[in-house]
Amino acid sequence: MRRDERIPSDELRRIDEEIRESWPTGSAVDFEDAVAYHDSLPAHKRFADVLESADEPLLQPRAGVPRLDDQIELLAALHEDGEADLLPTTIDSYTRDNAYEKAQEGLETARETGDDALNGFPAVNHGVEGCRELIDAVDAPVEVRHGTPDARLLAAITFAGGFQSFEGGPISYNIPYTNCHGLAETIENWQFVDRLAGAYTERGVRINREPFGPLTGTLVPPSIAITIMLIEGLLAATQGVRSITLGYGQVGNVVQDVAALRALRELGEEYLPDAVVVTTVFHEWMGGFPPDEARANGVIGLGGLTAAIARPDKVITKSPQEFQGVPTTEANAAGLRTTRQVIDMAIEQEIDIDGIDEEQDLIERETHSLIEAVFDRGDGDLVRGTLEAFDSGALDVPFAPSDSAKGAVLPARDDDGRVRILEWGDLAVDDEIRAIHRARLAKRADTEGRDQSFRMVADDVDAISEGKLIGRPDTRGDV
């Protein structure tokens, strides 16, 4: 098992070579040439600089289609019609599984039939040259967004291909995304990704790294998400990453969301080394959306308003077609503009809501408790601490498909709609905190005249898609 230590240069080279040899397009990667390519990019395509110097939340959609020319067209449209500030390239599911052969088949089918046989852009198959064509063609910084447990080859190719931001991390792209990879394994994989980003950083190409904050997107308690962001931020920093964007997914309660984003920023500054520039990203609601574009626009609007108050550095927008499937370009651009309008109308307003500080305190207390438990269990080593914490359930993620997490934690909303914890499993928070949650949930149970149970959790999971924040019993009756 690796420790939380910087991968030595020779080891880096060894893995790098091995990785590049694992698939034909790997051979086109040349570090020196890549650094030169990045150096040739104009200032407005430098992801970290653009993000870190913005004075308003920047907007970024999700988007990826198999063919290069379609992807260029899609990104151009999102940039122009959607007024996106930052652009994404979402990778297909086969690539995420390292099934490059299948991705190749899908790409060829797409090329022949024009059908989108893949649910994203197979960057490995497009190779360094294809990626650079994309970077050259679009007029804004572009991030790789994926969900790949073993993203080493993807990183090698996309970094060399000119992408300057890379989403994911060993926990956030494992626990919510797969059940086929152990945590020890993904930590190793991501140490390489971060080390490679660090190598570019040393040469002046500050690759931005963005741990995936929303996790399973479904009622994730803020302190759990923030703890994982801190771990991934720390692991990345060890490997030399200097631009880190910590993420958080909207839960829909404005006070809790603003408090969480503030806690995320504060704790990020507190825990990450000074050499790292910390930024934050807010994801509009990542759980189940309403099956209706009009209602989806309401969800998006509330997200925009939350962003205007909390002022994260970046917002990842949703489209009104989220429920149904991958959105059309127009719907994707519409989600961006709806968000922009709300943010721009609200951001100059002084909107100070009571109770944010208290909620932030609670989140910070919980997070401190969790992250210190991780440190404790690691006995000086964060990798070990992380593994032990997940193994014991001291750290856990609700609705995790992965066996690497206990999945014993169950969240539910309180009477105000804030996400609390109903089932704790072995989560490392003390009784005092548990009592606060318990009291809040008891109040809700009381309001609803029913017991706290999985039924409540299930109702909450469906609530937003059914038009409410809280899954009250009569809500279900309506449907």
Place this chain on the structure above:
Amino acid sequence: MRRDERIPSDELRRIDEEIRESWPTGSAVDFEDAVAYHDSLPAHKRFADVLESADEPLLQPRAGVPRLDDQIELLAALHEDGEADLLPTTIDSYTRDNAYEKAQEGLETARETGDDALNGFPAVNHGVEGCRELIDAVDAPVEVRHGTPDARLLAAITFAGGFQSFEGGPISYNIPYTNCHGLAETIENWQFVDRLAGAYTERGVRINREPFGPLTGTLVPPSIAITIMLIEGLLAATQGVRSITLGYGQVGNVVQDVAALRALRELGEEYLPDAVVVTTVFHEWMGGFPPDEARANGVIGLGGLTAAIARPDKVITKSPQEFQGVPTTEANAAGLRTTRQVIDMAIEQEIDIDGIDEEQDLIERETHSLIEAVFDRGDGDLVRGTLEAFDSGALDVPFAPSDSAKGAVLPARDDDGRVRILEWGDLAVDDEIRAIHRARLAKRADTEGRDQSFRMVADDVDAISEGKLIGRPDTRGDV
């Protein structure tokens, strides 16, 4: 000139007869028969009861097409697909001008060609029977919405036709809507309308009356709107109206909007007689909309959120197609559902924003000053006071097309986006209040490094349609 006194019964009868004789369909109006018809309506079609007993803001769209069957279909769709709680019937512009002949032509063209040759439902031409067919066919309470300075015949026919709510008032349907009617004249006209509603009320049919709060819809300072609501409420109460819904149009600053809605309710309770049940209605942004449905959804979303915090009894929704023209049924229903989603997600949350009380205090101080000035000038008579106040500019409405208002007041947003007064004309507020506005506007001018001028007003008029709340100089540069 009439005074603010209840029209005596014989006078009521006299005018009523005269009015009914002025156009053929008037002859079908029979008061006793009408009372019996209202009594036959089920509880869920009784407007005042439904509105006054709701425990969440009810939603109502705007909608009117010329043909009866189309109008029925339209309202059914808005009720079912839009989930509207209360339904409207918006009257066409010819009827508003009492040009029933032209309305008839338009209606016939519509019947022949299927084209919507009128911009609303010509209720007078459809007559009592047509109206009742509509009321019978739709499954929710229906309000008449129009903009008619002389709405006496329209009221006589629609009340007899089963409508139980009627928008407008002598000021609010004059000053913003026309330049062809004096204020003394419209006050007389509306005394009759209110007296007729009062006559039904006496018989147990509580016709709901709703003064039109948004006025010109364009940066109207809250205190001006509220003052006019109080005047119209008082005039209606004198005539026996017992269910009054005071209105207010969103200005887009959340704190100011919530403060204004609270002030509206408080002052309504304070000034209107105890016998009157006071409710409030919030109109989503009534000024120029963005020429883009996605951005329009953002404006609507902010309106929904404001409603969730302020909890008015009713919300009049906008559609994403507001900019372009009369919306399709689908777009109209979409505006309703977007609003519903935001309200239902936010309404159970405790969102207490700082500064609402101070803003409310300011609005109440200004309103007291204005309404007391009206009382003073009337020397005991509200009608006279109103006329003199408008005549002297002690009361005024910005962007008024009517010569009955001085139109000397010019509003502009302050640095926080709240609507303040830049040019006062002879508005009856004291120097202390003026100084507060001046200081706020000076701060903005300072931020923008430019003088306070009409340019600023013009920029603010366009701002929301161009994507911002405040018309900053660089905003224009962008476009």
Place this chain on the structure above:
Amino acid sequence: MSNTVVLGVIGSDAHVVGITILEQAFSTAGFDVVNLGVQTSREEFAEAAVTHEADAVLVSSLYGHAEQDCRGFHEVLAEADVDAVTYIGGNLAVGQDDFERTRETFRALGFDRVFDSETDPEEAIAALRRDLEITPTEADRLTVSS
């Protein structure tokens, strides 16, 4: 270069905000503006054009009845011997129209230019300068697409 522009809202339309903005923009641009306000009849437009020897008549309509209101407008102008450039702008049709069709309708009614409600006043000013052959200025380089 004191060119005179007659401006008003036609029919029984009372949307005044647009012409308030237009009045200010045209004045600032150096035109003499005669603002007739809202609910102006064809005859009032013609009269004002004669009285003020207008170079241009600018008609605004927002409420959706423009077509009915403008039928015969140019005949009234012709009878009064008005020889001015005529523009119309605003929300010219009821509902969600296709603007190109609307433009044709109003061109056929005799308007020299037809503007939709997304029109920036600067655009109309640039067009009018061109139509009246006023010495080009900075603003003129804006594209005119009406």
Place this chain on the structure above:
Amino acid sequence: MSNTVVLGVIGSDAHVVGITILEQAFSTAGFDVVNLGVQTSREEFAEAAVTHEADAVLVSSLYGHAEQDCRGFHEVLAEADVDAVTYIGGNLAVGQDDFERTRETFRALGFDRVFDSETDPEEAIAALRRDLEITPTEADRLTVSS
């Protein structure tokens, strides 16, 4: 009436929330549920169906690759001599599809019923009760439209 249902998410799809809800709903409704979790292969479905003598196999797919993942699924079941009712549900196509077309596609692949992602678990339960000829209960009177 202890009917056994095998449930899982096929392919490399890891969307677990839907099956978590389904598991609970089917259990509450009295079925024995074998939840295979996410990223379940065709073979794993077949094996579990054999081992647990499943009356029904419920396949979930959200991520848009259902069609590829389900090609050959019924052949694998047939080879293992599984004779169970088969349902599939979720977001079955990439993008904004027309669901009727999608339903046909999956019917042709051999599924007895195809559900979209708006499906309420109660609906699937009612359908299964009907298909397995389980004594009707209250819930059964719900319309089944799949």
